[in-house]
Amino acid sequence: MSLIVQKFGGSSVSDAEGIRRVAKRIVETRKAGHDVVVAVSAMGDTTDELLDLAHEVTPIPAPRELDMLLTAGERISMALLAMAIKSMGHDARSFTGSQAGMITDAQHGSARIVDVTPVRLREALDEGAIVIVAGFQGFNRDTKDITTLGRGGSDTTAVALAAALNADICEIYTDVDGVYTSDPRVVPLARKIDRITSEEMLELAANGAKVLYIRAVEYARRHNVVLHVRSSFNNNEGTIVYNPDSATGRPGIAGGTDETVSERKETVVENPMIAGVAADLSEAKITIVGVPDIPGKAAQIFKIVAKTNANVDMIVQNVSSAVTGRTDISFTVPMNDGHRVMQALEAEKDQAGFESLQYDDQIGKLALVGAGMRTNSGVSAKLFEALSDAGINIEMISTSEIRISVVTRADSVNTALRIVHTAFGLDADTAAEVHGGTGR
Template identity: 45%
Template sequence: MALIIQKYGGSSIPTIERIKDVARRVVATRTRGQDVVVVMSAMGGTTDELLRRARDIASGPPPRELDALLATGEQASNALTAMAIHALGAEACSFTGWQAGVITSPAHGEADIVDVQPHRIRCALDRGVIPLVAGFQGLSRENADVTTVGRGGSDTTAVALAAALEADICEIYTDVSGVYTADPKVVPEAGLLHHLTHQQMREMAAGGAKVLALPSVDYAGKHAVTLHVRSSYHDRPGTVVSGAPGITAHRPPVISVTHDPCVAKVTLTGVLEPTVAVEAVREAMVAAGIGAAVLRTAPASDGRNADIALALPRTAVATGLTALRTHRTDIGYEHVMCDSHAATASLVGCGLSIFPGIVATLRRTLTNIGVPYTPIAVTDTRISLLCPPSRLFDAVRALHRAFVAGPLCQPLSPPIPRVGVPLALQP
């Protein structure tokens, strides 16, 4: 019997009626003869409301108590969905993250999942009960405190459970049909990507794509978990993310254009040894728990030293600046400057650093529409650039026309699904 993990995000359950719809989908999966474990996010808007209430009490609430508060959002939707499943005549049991055996590091608000011991989940499955697990939360091994694993943490909870239970597939349900070549809210003509590798999805998430949280993609790649991103509002096949590349008639160099409007540009000036400094900066960011930083080196105006530019998540600026100042001697720079109002656009694909015409087309495209930009990272799989937030959407649309909808791209050949069978479970 196949085992499926189904995770439902907050956008899938904004109302009680939507919770009932999710319950019907879960029961239908079980009726088809498949074991299912459900991971629930908080109902849409709940986490933001809890944060607002906490900050009405104190501008800087204690992290431990904030985690204890925020964890209740997922617990509420989890129990409500279990009730809805019971109302349909099926057996279900809701579990908190720690009851499900999710063990984390002690870092409140940004904990890492370090282990999953799903004994109670296995027992429920053996009894024919549908287990539901509250996402986004776990228990610190060091002090037995409740922890949360950051925004998008329910994705990571689902992937970690899929790995621990050796599930056949982990379905991530949301309010969109899958992963697109760009954000369809920005680029209406964006196309659905039917298959991505873990590496491609990772580059998209790191470049700002919001469909999957970056830590969940990293965890899936490390543990070879196949993901299926689908809409909870219909039954059409979405996007499969796995370790193996899909079969295509032609693989274009650029598969998507991503963007992130919430970025800060940090510049280190007076760098004496750029190669050493870049490695030291990367180590400092990793030690500070900032994994999405991208860097660029350039000659300084004085002709003797170099400048290093970093793009950091805006929420990580304070932590990043502290880390850079702490490791100033190791990095070897004179001054640090920060522009907290920046944005990035990224091309994601393969062979980008060697494919002829990529950089020239990018430069021509943005110059023609008058968007100033600074290249920040050029690798084989992603080219990222900084641009003014006010022109970000213009840049994304123009790049999508040039690279994804233009002559450099041929459409990918989608797999043909068998009706009623999850795409990733088909032979």
């Protein structure tokens, strides 16, 4: 008998009907002979509604109390889900994060998991029950207070449970069919990816693919949890996310890790190098003009930026001018952080010694991701050529071992996405069906 962890997001359990539908799906897995542990998010917009309520009461809610408040959301969905399953004749028990042994640090609102002690879950499983766990929440041993894991918390809960319970697979149910070579709403011929490495998935998620949270993928990679991203609206096979480097990889329902690697190698033959292309329109570009080209200047500037806690992504430094001995440094940050970073830099302009600042939020970022790039030269050339042929100007370039990112004008990025998708042979024969609205 295998153990399957399943995660259902808020859009899958937005009302009583959704809850019954998900319950039925869980029961089917149980009937197929598996032990089942479910991590569930709050229903639909519950979390946002509770946040609104908190802000009606006070503009800056106390973090401890905000976590206490928000965790009511999953308490509702998990209890309803458990009673739905019980009404279908199967034993089910719901557990809060604290009851499930989800132990975190004390950072309210964005707690990190430090340990998982699922004693009660094991007992319930041994007694034949289906286990329902509140996603997104944990508790701190020292303060004994309730915590929440922050954005993507329920995905992380599911992965952490899968790791702690040594589950065979962790199924992430969402409103799309899996991970696509690109966003099907922009690239109609985007193709569902059958198998992708966690490393590639990380790069795609970090560059705008919204189907999985980076944090959950990282956790899965570190603990060798095999993920299966699939739709809660049909029974199609979704996308397997696995760690090919795993020495102790679990066999999983998806087949062993070794087998996975060899399968992947076969796939490489017909679909070389590239796993997918992602786009991101949420960043802004800041350019620092006329930075003295002397050692320590870049460090000084990025210390100023670091103090704002902004998440700096791409950094590009131009060749310095032989005439002025000065250079320009550009970097991208999330738009939400842009204003704060500009203020911080402006305030220390004289001390840092640069000439001026430019802010540009009309940029788009395109990232080409594939583990095959490591051993395959010519990818960059092909990318640049495809963009050039389409008359799309490249403003910044940055690369990692398995990724090439370029910045273009915001209004060119979707065109760029389609062109690159085609150029690298990723197009499917027919257009993908698009479910849901947000791709999450």
